[in-house]
Amino acid sequence: MRRRSRTAPAEKNRPHQRHGHGKAHCLKILKQLSAYLDEELPREVCEEIRRHLGACPNCEEFIESLKQTITLCRHHPVRPLSSTAKARLRRQILEVAASL
Amino acid sequence: MKSRSQGRHPGARPSAELDEPAAFDQLYRDHVDLIYRFAQRLCGEADAAKDIVQDTFLNAYRGFKKFRGDAQVSTWLYTIASRACLRMRRKRKGEPERELSLEEFIPTSEGEFKLQIPMDGLTPEEALQNKELRRALDQAIEKLPPKYRMVLVLRDMEGLSAKEVGTIMGLNERAVKSRLHRARLFVRRELSARGIARQGGTGTEERMVP
Numbered sequence: 323m324r325r326r327s328r329t330a331p332a333e334k335n336r337p338h339q340r341h342g343h344g345k346a347h348c349l350k351i352l353k354q355l356s357a358y359l360d361e362e363l364p365r366e367v368c369e370e371i372r373r374h375l376g377a378c379p380n381c382e383e384f385i386e387s388l389k390q391t392i393t394l395c396r397h398h399p400v401r402p403l404s405s406t407a408k409a410r411l412r413r414q415i416l417e418v419a420a421s422l
Numbered sequence: 423m424k425s426r427s428q429g430r431h432p433g434a435r436p437s438a439e440l441d442e443p444a445a446f447d448q449l450y451r452d453h454v455d456l457i458y459r460f461a462q463r464l465c466g467e468a469d470a471a472k473d474i475v476q477d478t479f480l481n482a483y484r485g486f487k488k489f490r491g492d493a494q495v496s497t498w499l500y501t502i503a504s505r506a507c508l509r510m511r512r513k514r515k516g517e518p519e520r521e522l523s524l525e526e527f528i529p530t531s532e533g534e535f536k537l538q539i540p541m542d543g544l545t546p547e548e549a550l551q552n553k554e555l556r557r558a559l560d561q562a563i564e565k566l567p568p569k570y571r572m573v574l575v576l577r578d579m580e581g582l583s584a585k586e587v588g589t590i591m592g593l594n595e596r597a598v599k600s601r602l603h604r605a606r607l608f609v610r611r612e613l614s615a616r617g618i619a620r621q622g623g624t625g626t627e628e629r630m631v632p
Contacts, residue, residue: 345528353524356603383535390537391610394559395578397546403458407472412450415476419446419483 347374348381355385359392446486449495450479456496457503463575464507466564470514477506500580501590504572511568520567527607529614537613555613562612566605573598574605 351374357363358371375382403411454475461474481502529535539558541549550556563571569591576587577598584595584602591598 349524349528352528352607353603356606357599360599362599380529380535384529387535387537387614388606388610390541391613392578392606393546394541394550394555394613395563395574395606395609396581397550398463398559398563398579399550399556400459400462401468403455403472403475408454411454411472411475412447415450415479415483416447418476418480422480422483 348378351375351378351381352384355388359385359389446479446483449482453496453499454479457499460500460503460575460580461507463563463579464504464571465510466560470507470510474503474506474510477510478503481506497582497586497589500576500582500586504576504590508568508572518567519569522567522570522604522608524604524607527604527611529611534611534614537610539613558613559609562609565612566608570601570605570608573601574609577602578606 351371354363354367354371358368363371375385457478458471458475461471461478462468465471465474478499482499485502539549539552539555541555550559563574566574572591573587576582576590577584582590584598587593587598587602588595593601
């Protein structure tokens, strides 16, 4: 994953430059991350992604934060409907339904 | 009178037409928590969620005779509820739909690669005790264009399969997965770049259930 920088020489030392790819490769990986995390990709594609992640710390951080985001969504809390509200709604619905 | 669906799994197909108050009552009891939770996640407001529940079950009452049982009852109710919620949101806020492109989710500066509030070493439940994180998550979901929010809620929050989400939304699985990926990237970006205050609460307020 490429970060913008005004200091061009520093780019040479960035991980994605060191292992011979650039933003295009990171974007290609980014496009597949959900499918990768959901285990929907063929084995060889997963291996390619793992190789990239191992060599690109920014993509590694990115996928970790995406994984955490999905985990948070899966555990997103909601306030349950109170018994009182449930009973009131039930009464209202049954009354209207009976008149239909 | 004994309810028709009494004793069955809530997701099972009712065996006959829903033309009796007792059977309808059972349908309500079996699914009200599910639909309320879904509506709250989709609409973000408790009062609006109650309206969605009411709308959903009344539409279910009206439409039950046409329900052929091709899908589970829960999938059918999700479909009715999702339409009700979209109608309500359009009416109230005029929320515009917009397409999300993958390119817009490429980080461009420091601090955009990680989540602002780290959850290392914490369970998701512990991390979500932090009210700032919870608020940021709620706001990120709220900001999602409706068609992306719907997929995220159904797939990642309600835990439905891509196929089930496709049935509910009238999409093929490929479209569901594409929207889901963009929705996840959107929420990730919101949680990474928002500059959430780190002194968030300890979560001792009202009890919430995942």
